[in-house]
Amino acid sequence: MSASIQATTDLSTPKPLTVDGRPLKKSLARALRRDKLRAFLLIFPLLAFIVLSFVMPIGDMLFRSVENSIVEKTLPGTVKALSRWDSTIGDIPDEAVFTALADDLMLAQEIKRHTRLGSRLNYDQPGISSLFRKTGRRLKKFENTAAQDALVQINAAWDSPAAWISLQEIPSFDTHFPATAQSLQNWSGWVASEEGEEVDATTLQPHGFTYASLLQDLKTLDASTWETLEADASGLFTGVNDQLQNIPEENFTSQFADIDDGWLDLDNWRAMKRLSPRYIDSYFLASIDSERTESGVERKSENERIYATLFVRTILISLVITMSCILLGYPVAFLLANLPVRASNLVLILVLLPFWTSLLVRTSAWKVLLQQQGVINDLLVWIGLIDNAGRLVMINNMTGTIIAMTHILLPFMILPLFSVMKTISPTYMRAAKSMGASDSLAFWRIYFPNTIPGIGAGSILVFILSIGYYITPALVGGTKGVFISNRIAYHISSSLNWGLAAALGSILLVLVLALYWTYDRIVGIDKVNLG
Amino acid sequence: MKFTAGLTGLFALTAIANVATAADELPACEDCADELTIVSWGGAYSNSQNEAYHKPYTELTGVSVINDESSAEAVAKLRAMEEAGNVTWDVVDVVASDAIRLCDEGLAMEINHDEQLAAAPDGTPASEDFGDLLVSDCFIPQIVYSTTFGYRTDVEAWADNTPTDVCAVFDTETFPGKRALEKRPINNMEWALICDDVAKGDVYDVLSTDEGVQQALDKLATIKDEVIWWSAGAETPQLLADSEVVMGSTYNGRLFAVIEEQDQPVAMLWDAQVFDLDGWIIPAGLSDERKARALHYMKFATDTQRLADQAKYISYGPARLSSAPLVGQHADLGIDMAPHMPTDPKNAENTFLYNYEWWADNRDDLDGKFQAWLAQ
Numbered sequence: 056m057s058a059s060i061q062a063t064t065d066l067s068t069p070k071p072l073t074v075d076g077r078p079l080k081k082s083l084a085r086a087l088r089r090d091k092l093r094a095f096l097l098i099f100p101l102l103a104f105i106v107l108s109f110v111m112p113i114g115d116m117l118f119r120s121v122e123n124s125i126v127e128k129t130l131p132g133t134v135k136a137l138s139r140w141d142s143t144i145g146d147i148p149d150e151a152v153f154t155a156l157a158d159d160l161m162l163a164q165e166i167k168r169h170t171r172l173g174s175r176l177n178y179d180q181p182g183i184s185s186l187f188r189k190t191g192r193r194l195k196k197f198e199n200t201a202a203q204d205a206l207v208q209i210n211a212a213w214d215s216p217a218a219w220i221s222l223q224e225i226p227s228f229d230t231h232f233p234a235t236a237q238s239l240q241n242w243s244g245w246v247a248s249e250e251g252e253e254v255d256a257t258t259l260q261p262h263g264f265t266y267a268s269l270l271q272d273l274k275t276l277d278a279s280t281w282e283t284l285e286a287d288a289s290g291l292f293t294g295v296n297d298q299l300q301n302i303p304e305e306n307f308t309s310q311f312a313d314i315d316d317g318w319l320d321l322d323n324w325r326a327m328k329r330l331s332p333r334y335i336d337s338y339f340l341a342s343i344d345s346e347r348t349e350s351g352v353e354r355k356s357e358n359e360r361i362y363a364t365l366f367v368r369t370i371l372i373s374l375v376i377t378m379s380c381i382l383l384g385y386p387v388a389f390l391l392a393n394l395p396v397r398a399s400n401l402v403l404i405l406v407l408l409p410f411w412t413s414l415l416v417r418t419s420a421w422k423v424l425l426q427q428q429g430v431i432n433d434l435l436v437w438i439g440l441i442d443n444a445g446r447l448v449m450i451n452n453m454t455g456t457i458i459a460m461t462h463i464l465l466p467f468m469i470l471p472l473f474s475v476m477k478t479i480s481p482t483y484m485r486a487a488k489s490m491g492a493s494d495s496l497a498f499w500r501i502y503f504p505n506t507i508p509g510i511g512a513g514s515i516l517v518f519i520l521s522i523g524y525y526i527t528p529a530l531v532g533g534t535k536g537v538f539i540s541n542r543i544a545y546h547i548s549s550s551l552n553w554g555l556a557a558a559l560g561s562i563l564l565v566l567v568l569a570l571y572w573t574y575d576r577i578v579g580i581d582k583v584n585l586g
Numbered sequence: 587m588k589f590t591a592g593l594t595g596l597f598a599l600t601a602i603a604n605v606a607t608a609a610d611e612l613p614a615c616e617d618c619a620d621e622l623t624i625v626s627w628g629g630a631y632s633n634s635q636n637e638a639y640h641k642p643y644t645e646l647t648g649v650s651v652i653n654d655e656s657s658a659e660a661v662a663k664l665r666a667m668e669e670a671g672n673v674t675w676d677v678v679d680v681v682a683s684d685a686i687r688l689c690d691e692g693l694a695m696e697i698n699h700d701e702q703l704a705a706a707p708d709g710t711p712a713s714e715d716f717g718d719l720l721v722s723d724c725f726i727p728q729i730v731y732s733t734t735f736g737y738r739t740d741v742e743a744w745a746d747n748t749p750t751d752v753c754a755v756f757d758t759e760t761f762p763g764k765r766a767l768e769k770r771p772i773n774n775m776e777w778a779l780i781c782d783d784v785a786k787g788d789v790y791d792v793l794s795t796d797e798g799v800q801q802a803l804d805k806l807a808t809i810k811d812e813v814i815w816w817s818a819g820a821e822t823p824q825l826l827a828d829s830e831v832v833m834g835s836t837y838n839g840r841l842f843a844v845i846e847e848q849d850q851p852v853a854m855l856w857d858a859q860v861f862d863l864d865g866w867i868i869p870a871g872l873s874d875e876r877k878a879r880a881l882h883y884m885k886f887a888t889d890t891q892r893l894a895d896q897a898k899y900i901s902y903g904p905a906r907l908s909s910a911p912l913v914g915q916h917a918d919l920g921i922d923m924a925p926h927m928p929t930d931p932k933n934a935e936n937t938f939l940y941n942y943e944w945w946a947d948n949r950d951d952l953d954g955k956f957q958a959w960l961a962q
Contacts, residue, residue, distance in 0.1 A: 170690035181951040185943050188690060358800075361958040427764075428829045451814050529817060534769075534960040542957070548662040550950050551687070 117564070120557035123335045126327070129172040130159040132237035132268070134331045142325045143349060151271045153307040153318075155234055157197060158264040162241040164191035165248045178552050179337060179346075180326035186317040193314050198305060199263030202270040205302040209295055216260045221289040222269075231272065231280055238268035267305045274299065325349060338558035362559065365539040370566070372456060372536070373521040379461045380468040380517045381510060387465075388472035388509070392479075403473075410466040418530050421459040425450040425531075451533030459531045460521055467520060468513035475509030511583045515574065519567055539563060612646065615882040619676075619875040620649055622883055626679040628655035629820075630843060634899035635679070637917070639887040646886070649879065660684060664693045664869055673869045676880040682863040683942055685725035690946075694724035694867040695877070702881055704889035706908035715890070715906045719863055721942055726888055727865040727905035729896065732928035732937070733773050734859035736826055736841040737761075737833035740851045744832075751936075752858040753781035755833060756809055766822045766834025769815035771956035772945060773835065773860050776938060778805035780858055790944045799952065803959050815960070826852050838928050842901035846919060846926075856933040860940050865905065903929035 071079040127134050132155035140148045163169035173187030206213040219239070222228065229236050242261045246254050273295065276284070284292040311318035329347060330337065337347060344360040345352055354360070387406065391399050409417060424430045427446045435441045449455060479502065487497035525540035532538070539559060546556035574580070624640065626632045632653060640651045654675065656663055661684050667673045680688065688694035697703070699720060703712035713720060719727040737749050743762050754761050755777065767774050779789050779798070782805045792798035806813075814831055816822055822836035823844045838859070844850045866888070868880045886892065893904035894912035901923060904910065913924050924930055928937075 167692040171692060174687065174690055177947065178950055182947045184690070185947045188946075358803075359954055359958055361954065361961055364961055426828065426830050534815060537961075545953075548659045550953065551661060551665065551691075552950065 116553075117557050117561050119554050120338045120561050121334045121336065122554070123330060123337075124333045125172055125175050126331050127333055129163050129168050130156065130327075130331075132156075132159045132234055132241070133327075135233060135237065137324075137328045137331060140324075140328065142328050145321065147308075147319055147321055147324055150304055150306070150308055151234070151274075153311055154264075154267050154271050154305070155237070156311070157194070157199070157305075157307045158234075158238045158241055158268055160187075160190065160194055161262075161264055162245045162248075164194055165245050174551070176326060176330060178550075178555065179330060180323055182317060183323060183326070186315055186323070190311065190314050190318075197307070197310055199267060201263075201267070201303045201305045203263045203266035205298075206266055206269075206295070209298055209302075210291060210293065212289075212291055213266075214260070216258055218289075218291055219261060219265075221291060225284070225287065227280070227283075231276060232269065234268040234272045235265065238265040263305075267307070270302055270304070338554040339562075341555055342558040342562055362539065362542065365537070365542060366562070366566070369522055369538040369540070369563075370570075372453065372460075372538070373518050375457055376460050376464060376521045377468075377514050377518045379457065380465055381514065383461065384465055384468035384472055384513065385506075385510075388469045388476055391469070391473045392476035406466055406469050409462070414463065414526060415530075417463060418459055418527050421455070421462070421531060422450060425455060425458065450531050451536075453532070453536040455531035455533065456528045456536030456538075459527050460524060463527060464517045464520055467516040471512040471516065472506060472509040475506055475512075479505045507578075508582050511574075511578055515571070515583065518570070522563065522567060612882075612886055615647065615878060617875055618649075618879040618882055619873075620879075621652065622649055622879055623652045623654060623674060623676045624679070624883075625654045625656050625660060625675050625677065627657045630900055631839070634896050635887075637899050638895035639883075639892055642892070643883060643886055647882075649883075661687055661691075661693075664688060665691065667869075668693055668871065673871055675869055676872065676876055677883060678867050678869060679728070679864065680867055682721050682725060682727070682865065683945060685865065685867050686722045686942055686946060688867055689722045689724035693870055695870045695872070696723045697726055697868070699726070702885065704885050706890050706906065708908065710908065712888075715908050717907060719905050721863065724867050725863075725865050726867070726884060727863050728888065728893065729864050729902035730861060730905055730927075730929050731864060731902045732838045732856075732859040732861055732933075733768075733835055734838050734841070734857075734928075735833050735835050735855040736822065736844065736852050737855060738826060738829065738851055739853050741832050748853075749833065749855055750857070752777055752855065754855075755835075756781045756805065758809060758812055761832065763832030764812050764814055764825075764830060765809060766814045766816050766825050766831040766836075768835060769817045769960070771952045772949070773940075774806060775799070775802040775952065775956075776860070776940075777858060778802040780938070781805060786858075786938060789938075790941050793944075793948070793952075799955060803955070806959075826850065838926075839900050839902050842926055846916075846921065857936050858938045859928065859933075860938050861928065861934075862940055863905065864902070897923050897927065901926040901928075903927040 073079050073082045075082075133152060136152040136155040137148060140152060160169055163172065169187045169191045170184075173184040176187075177184035203213075212218050222232070222235070223239070225231075239261060242265055243254075245262075246259060281292070281296045285296065308318075317323055329335075340346055340352060342362050344355045344363050346355055347353075387402070391402050391406070393399075394402065422429070426432070427448060429450075431449070432441075432446045436443055436446065441447065449458065483501050483505070484497050487501045488494070492500065522538075523540050525538060525544045528536055528538045529541050529544075532541070540563070543556045543559050543563070546552045546559070571580075624635075626635055632655060636653070640653075643649065644651055657679050660678050660680050664673070664675070664678065667675070678694075685694065689696070699713040699716065700711040703726065705711050706715045716727050719730070721727075735749070735752060735755060737754075739748075741761075741763060744760065747760050749755075749761060755765055755767075775793060776789050779792055779802050780786060782801060784792050784801075793802065814825060814834075816825070816834070816836075819837050819840055822831070822834035823840045825831040825834055827844060827848065827850050833855075838854065841852065841854045844852050845854060866884060868877065868884065872880065888906075890906055890908045891912065893906050894909040894914070896902070897904055897909075897913045898915065898917045904913065910924075910927075910929065913927065915921060916923055925932070928934065
């Protein structure tokens, strides 16, 4: 009851109006909307810039970790034919698959895509690369007219483009003649590439490979389909079924085998079938040292495992670097914050100076200092701390990475710490001491907790930067001090296995986000102060 | 890879009496771009190209050459450029294995060597002049280089022993001290097997088996603690000069610089050195004007005289058979360059032939195993 009264009173109250007679609420919303729009327009350039130059390229790159359309695009017919092949039985695929492969490869080698596919498959199956390269070179010499000759002999009508036009007009053409349909498509692509322009391929008679594909399709037809086909007005199929057994197969299988017996290797075919889907998990499996075999996902053999070790090592070394940055940077920042301005500016410049020096110069300088015939070892030998035979190994190992990277990343710790410490009023410490706290108690109970936001900010900066570093570890890390990012760089620029690089990168990104989340949970991200 | 025939051919120093410079014959380039972006390795190598090719070409045609030192990442960058649909390079200097990959990926243009390149002064067509060094349809060979070992000549601990063959690298008793090896399986695996009693001709057959790979890694494991692994060609010369290592592998041109130009107590080992090629490719998909310019430059820069000229500045062997007799003296030092060429008959007595095809197939697989082994 009271609710309805409330409602009536609300309705009866006249809405507040603005001077121009509009309801205040609407007017206000309009003004706000305009403000919001203006604000949005102001940040729009930056937003667009970030989306275009940052989010999209990174997204595109990460997407490559699952994308695998190259197999289907290059060998469309073969992929379809392979889907009917059972890879577990232990026989290599039948002639239908080899026919489709010959047909697909004719187009692929014409447009030079077969070698690209070969390099892709070679990541998972060593040896396939040269198999495709070799085959592409010799494909043009393939015998391919057996089916064509036989069909023409049965019915001379097959010897003209018209036959192919009427064949494609059969209502069930696509369902009953998938290989032929694919082959015709490849054929027109081939013609277009050969002629250098778009040509109406239907006016041309296709090559022998298409007849061979047709023969493969005809073999799969059942009796009732044959009846409809033979009843067809064009009369193309009259008598074909009766003689189907007599039409010789081209035997592409043995022609492929003649080029390289790799085509008879079951493992190669299994790899091709496994990698034929458009989206695959093989890159991610490889990034955790696993692979998909016929019996499911398995760990790789011991001597091929590397990425898990590198991930763990990257995180551990990065943590050590972060810790040493805190230990070394804290006193410096404290000094900076408490010196008189003139002196502190000088120290600040000393902190920033290496920051402005080229990364390579700094890294090379560490080489000169740390190597066994280097400055530090020479000095230690000279003052007699170590003898000449026992020179310390401080570079080309994990120590080298930690030392050089701590030095390089130190400013990222000192600067946020400094800016936080500067805001801590000296009266806090004085107050604590006046109430009887010892120096160390006052420091640990009053000063230190106040600097935690700076430590947090510095740690996040240093940790995230170091986890993705690769130049310094590559130069001074030897074998035990290299990071996962070195492998990512290798796959991007040397092996060109961008899919694997993307998968490794995605995992690294997720790891960083997870650590960030944990940090937020434990310390709280609102406690971070960049100054 | 039938590499031997071509190299033996190179050593046959047939004197060519009348050498016409291609400059006289170079026809003007019609409808060509007037700028050329050339990608190379930088350092002394780019300098040698600059002196031998770029400067004379600019003088002749007025075309301005833009240098880019990105050869180390050329394959990745070209792939990215192609995907972005904006190839900004006109001519790219790459090693042969990269040229094969670029050709495989459809990123490099196929070359008709006889039609598009200059014939030798005596009329021999380019394809014969380059011989078996044409390892890919897209590749225009430029130089032959070797990856070989340099060693310090003043190591006290070696007594009076001097390394005479490549297996000294694995002999830490006679030749104690650190070694520098490249941080990748290529070459190291072959040397390990050769020094583990595998005949040179069988190396790749053995490496094709899992046991063979293990055998090579086991052999490398005997010196693993003594090795500093390098990834840039300049590292070994520096390590040798600083006495950080007593021997190490690197390119013969780098060693030449340490020994002859910087006068360090270092010597070069010419045994089981691995022959490799470096040369040009032209990216696929250039506009007609740029392509015409690139081909015009190519015809000039890879003719007999130009290739021989480059050897004045760096100790890499010209890839043309007909250039060998024309190799003269070092531009600054004035020493004869022929004895420093990896193609010199005396240096090439005991070379090892690198199998491009095999490495193209097995590189990714073996690199994974090698890096896993390194990380252990």
